[in-house]
Amino acid sequence: MADLPSKVDVAIVGGGPAGLAAATELRRLRAGRVLVIEREAEAGGVPRHCGHSPYGLREFGRPMLGPGYARALVARAEAAGAQLATGVSVTALSDGPRLTVTSEAGTGEIAARLVLLTTGIRETTRAGRMIGGTKPGGVLTTGGLQGLVYGAGLRPFRRPVILGTELVAFSAILTCRHAGIRPVAMVEPGARITARHPAGLLPRLLGIPLHLGTELAAIEGRERVEAVVLRSGGAERRLAADGVIVTGRFRPEATLSREGGLTYDPATGGPEVDEFGRTSDPAIFAAGNLLRPVETAGWCWAEGRAVARAMARALAGELPPPAARRVARAGALAWVVPQRIAGGGSPALGTLQVRAARAASGRLSLSVDGHETAARALRALPERRMLLPLPAGTGLPEVRLVAAP
Amino acid sequence: MPSEPAPPRGPFDVAIVGGGVVGCALARRFALAGAAVVLMEKAPDILDGASKGNSAILHTGFDAPPGSLEAACIAEGYREYEEIHARLGLPLIRSGALVVAWSDEQEAALPSLMEQARANGVSDVAPLTRDETLALEPNLAPSLRASFRVPREGLIDPWSAPLAYLTQAMAHGAEVLRGCAVQGGTREGDLWRLDTTRGDVSARLVINAAGLYGDLLDEALIGRRDFTIRPRRGQFVVYDKPAAALAGHILLPVPTALTKGIVVCRTAWGNLLVGPTAEEQEDRATAPLDHATLDALRAKGEEILPALAGHDVTAVYAGLRPATEEKDYRIKVHEGGSYVTVGGIRSTGLSAALGIAAHVLRLAEEAGHGWQAPNEVAWPRMRNISVAAPRDHESAGNGGIVCHCEQVTRREIEAALSGPLPARSLAGLKRRTRVTMGRCQGFHCSGPLARMTAGAFDTPMAGNG
Numbered sequence: 001m002a003d004l005p006s007k008v009d010v011a012i013v014g015g016g017p018a019g020l021a022a023a024t025e026l027r028r029l030r031a032g033r034v035l036v037i038e039r040e041a042e043a044g045g046v047p048r049h050c051g052h053s054p055y056g057l058r059e060f061g062r063p064m065l066g067p068g069y070a071r072a073l074v075a076r077a078e079a080a081g082a083q084l085a086t087g088v089s090v091t092a093l094s095d096g097p098r099l100t101v102t103s104e105a106g107t108g109e110i111a112a113r114l115v116l117l118t119t120g121i122r123e124t125t126r127a128g129r130m131i132g133g134t135k136p137g138g139v140l141t142t143g144g145l146q147g148l149v150y151g152a153g154l155r156p157f158r159r160p161v162i163l164g165t166e167l168v169a170f171s172a173i174l175t176c177r178h179a180g181i182r183p184v185a186m187v188e189p190g191a192r193i194t195a196r197h198p199a200g201l202l203p204r205l206l207g208i209p210l211h212l213g214t215e216l217a218a219i220e221g222r223e224r225v226e227a228v229v230l231r232s233g234g235a236e237r238r239l240a241a242d243g244v245i246v247t248g249r250f251r252p253e254a255t256l257s258r259e260g261g262l263t264y265d266p267a268t269g270g271p272e273v274d275e276f277g278r279t280s281d282p283a284i285f286a287a288g289n290l291l292r293p294v295e296t297a298g299w300c301w302a303e304g305r306a307v308a309r310a311m312a313r314a315l316a317g318e319l320p321p322p323a324a325r326r327v328a329r330a331g332a333l334a335w336v337v338p339q340r341i342a343g344g345g346s347p348a349l350g351t352l353q354v355r356a357a358r359a360a361s362g363r364l365s366l367s368v369d370g371h372e373t374a375a376r377a378l379r380a381l382p383e384r385r386m387l388l389p390l391p392a393g394t395g396l397p398e399v400r401l402v403a404a405p
Numbered sequence: 406m407p408s409e410p411a412p413p414r415g416p417f418d419v420a421i422v423g424g425g426v427v428g429c430a431l432a433r434r435f436a437l438a439g440a441a442v443v444l445m446e447k448a449p450d451i452l453d454g455a456s457k458g459n460s461a462i463l464h465t466g467f468d469a470p471p472g473s474l475e476a477a478c479i480a481e482g483y484r485e486y487e488e489i490h491a492r493l494g495l496p497l498i499r500s501g502a503l504v505v506a507w508s509d510e511q512e513a514a515l516p517s518l519m520e521q522a523r524a525n526g527v528s529d530v531a532p533l534t535r536d537e538t539l540a541l542e543p544n545l546a547p548s549l550r551a552s553f554r555v556p557r558e559g560l561i562d563p564w565s566a567p568l569a570y571l572t573q574a575m576a577h578g579a580e581v582l583r584g585c586a587v588q589g590g591t592r593e594g595d596l597w598r599l600d601t602t603r604g605d606v607s608a609r610l611v612i613n614a615a616g617l618y619g620d621l622l623d624e625a626l627i628g629r630r631d632f633t634i635r636p637r638r639g640q641f642v643v644y645d646k647p648a649a650a651l652a653g654h655i656l657l658p659v660p661t662a663l664t665k666g667i668v669v670c671r672t673a674w675g676n677l678l679v680g681p682t683a684e685e686q687e688d689r690a691t692a693p694l695d696h697a698t699l700d701a702l703r704a705k706g707e708e709i710l711p712a713l714a715g716h717d718v719t720a721v722y723a724g725l726r727p728a729t730e731e732k733d734y735r736i737k738v739h740e741g742g743s744y745v746t747v748g749g750i751r752s753t754g755l756s757a758a759l760g761i762a763a764h765v766l767r768l769a770e771e772a773g774h775g776w777q778a779p780n781e782v783a784w785p786r787m788r789n790i791s792v793a794a795p796r797d798h799e800s801a802g803n804g805g806i807v808c809h810c811e812q813v814t815r816r817e818i819e820a821a822l823s824g825p826l827p828a829r830s831l832a833g834l835k836r837r838t839r840v841t842m843g844r845c846q847g848f849h850c851s852g853p854l855a856r857m858t859a860g861a862f863d864t865p866m867a868g869n870g
Binding site for chain 1: 643691717719800845847848855
């Protein structure tokens with residue numbers, strides 16, 4: 001652990017867009033010694049493997065591909081004077097705060113005045129979805145597929161089924177195209193495509209049959225996938241395929257924060273934070289997709305930068321003390337972030353972010369101590385961003401989505 | 406494709422058919438007794454049948470039928486595991502178990518179960534009231550009635566243990582033939598000549614440890630069978646590591662005549678598992694998962710530990726137990742002492758394997774077999790992949806972590822792909838290292854792993870053609 005400092009001002013766990021943006025901003029604000037700890041061999045996060053989406057408009061003023069965007073974020077953080085330690089994993093988070101780290105050189109400890117967790121997100125796997133059938137090779141998440149295709153130059157299958165229709169599923173289609181893989185079907189349990197228009201046109205353009213209202217009931221095959229069983233309207237049918245791409249249903253990568261004893265929000269799957277990105281331990285902050293499933297790289301970048309500003313204030317002793325004022329959630333809402341409001345102004349998370357538990361047309365409202373302070377009618381879909389102003393004052397806030405009858 | 410040594414012709418002293426936990430323990434026991442041993446496994450790697458999916462518990466045998474062969478083998482197997490595990494670098498997490506009653510009827514059954522435990526030599530069982538139980542395990546649902554504690558039940562690594570047994574056997578000259586299916590055989594004089602997919606193999610003593618295929622092997626070799634295997638499927642749900650903090654003890658239900666029931670326990674790797682189901686099926690080869698059953702298991706787990714509701718499932722799996730018409734093991738000497746069937750080792754094989762091996766060695770000696778035991782015993786040490794001891798990533802020169810979820814290093818993977826018994830399938834590599842078995846199920850490590858294993862497996866992770 002010779003090249004790693006034992007003590008820093010800010011340790012950032014995770015070198016994706018949120019962590020790199022925060023590192024850059026903290027250095028700009030002269031926050032002292034800032035260390036970004038990245039477990040992969042290269043920092044940059046998820047965009048490294050996305051060779052096909054527009055990135056960087058807000059951050060760099062021009063459209064970029066994922067890998068170039070990731071490199072630019074890294075270069076910017078390094079130019080700002082942040083130290084990047086790659087190939088280093090954080091295995092435990094303890095009081096202090098202290099981080100237990102491990103790398104090729106073995107294990108070590110790093111003490112920090114403040115810690116920022118930006119550990120990002122992962123897709124729910126075949127196991128997490130508890131899909132039935134056998135367990136042959138050739139069942140991958142989008143991330144796993146991209147690791148094999150872009151990372152290793154391999155083609156794990158030729159005629160897979162794609163499960164899910166979130167935006168990432170269309171990224172899986174593009175990855176397949178890149179590798180000469182021809183998906184035989186796209187399967188969605190819901191009644192409609194989850195991703196926003198126009199991504200939904202992609203399967204039709206590429207001639208991939210789309211099966212809405214259809215469950216992937218089972219996978220067949222011993223060594224490799226041979227077929228899948230699709231269930232729709234009570235009927236089952238078998239479809240020959242040699243692979244399955246299980247996409248989306250993102251979950252925050254929250255194991256470290258959870259094992260570290262930070263208060264966990266089962267609704268988001270991440271740690272609870274206040275509007276400064278501060279977790280239940282006031283020396284530990286969180287930003288980016290660890291806070292909730294799932295936002296764009298640009299959103300995470302902006303959030304990392306904003307939380308970094310709050311952390312600079314915390315280092316200077318200028319942040320309002322933590323408060324236990326919780327944002328209540330009612331109606332058809334899946335989650336709300338931030339979960340707690342400390343008050344005192346200049347928040348890092350400038351809005352209340354909520355997401356619908358299911359497709360619903362209705363009224364989204366915010367009230368404080370029973371008095372409505374904001375409301376609007378909307379048509380809510382799961383996985384779509386919905387924002388409300390942060391509640392002011394010192395009363396108890398509640399956000400509610402009431403479906404129209 | 407890597408190749409193992411050319412087909413040996415023998416004659417061997419002992420030919421063991423089946424590379425499950427029982428076959429591996431037999432290979433060790435006979436090799437340590439001085440016999441020239443060959444072990445044949447039809448799959449590309451060992452532990453590919455019944456031994457690949459179980460609850461990873463070292464049982465005391467407290468609930469076995471008193472006086473049964475099973476009870477005796479578990480007791481002897483437990484003692485030997487306790488004695489040898491440290492020298493082989495194997496974990497034993499002494500978690501203890503609680504047998505928890507959830508109804509009047511179950512509560513009424515506890516005293517007789519404790520009596521049964523004492524009859525099986527497990528004399529340290531202790532009754533606990535509801536409050537005492539909750540004080541020990543505060544996350545248990547408060548609707549429980551009472552329990553008793555079995556202090557010596559523990560958690561082990563069900564794959565490193567048999568691998569250690571077989572590695573020790575190999576250190577004493579045992580040969581291992583993988584991808585070697587026994588198709589038939591004849592006795593010529595005092596020698597068996599086995600017809601296998603890797604050529605003829607001859608031996609003086611043949612031991613059938615073919616697990617789910619035990620009855621079929623008996624038929625092929627001795628022309629009859631004393632039992633019929635009835636594969637019993639057990640599905641499991643595995644939760645992510647933060648869930649392991651919810652239960653210290655192994656949480657057992659009050660068993661029924663048919664099954665030990667649904668267990669909730671930590672694993673040696675720091676996860677929490679719920680299972681198994683007990684579902685009879687015809688198929689001996691595959692144990693399919695069923696979404697509704699897994700959902701029900703999950704619900705059952707949350708009934709026992711309500712706080713499980715907020716935890717992520719990271720893995721699901723199913724195993725097959727080689728049950729027969731009878732509960733007890735089916736171990737029998739045939740053909741004038743030249744053939745031993747070790748069959749019907751259902752759900753307790755992991756705990757009993759070393760005891761079964763010792764029992765079968767005695768049977769062989771009684772039948773007139775005998776060898777000169779080596780003067781010195783080799784103790785190959787397994788690389789620790791459990792939470793019971795420091796992991797490889799904590800020491801320098803590990804090559805960096807490849808699988809982040811299970812913290813598997815490049816050095817560990819390289820070691821598992823080389824050595825006396827290299828992994829020959831992704832499944833075999835997983836069992837040796839835990840790679841890809843964590844919460845992301847290969848999201849991060851599939852790419853690097855495909856590159857590292859290129860050329861090592863019979864079925865590659867991914868083609869590039």
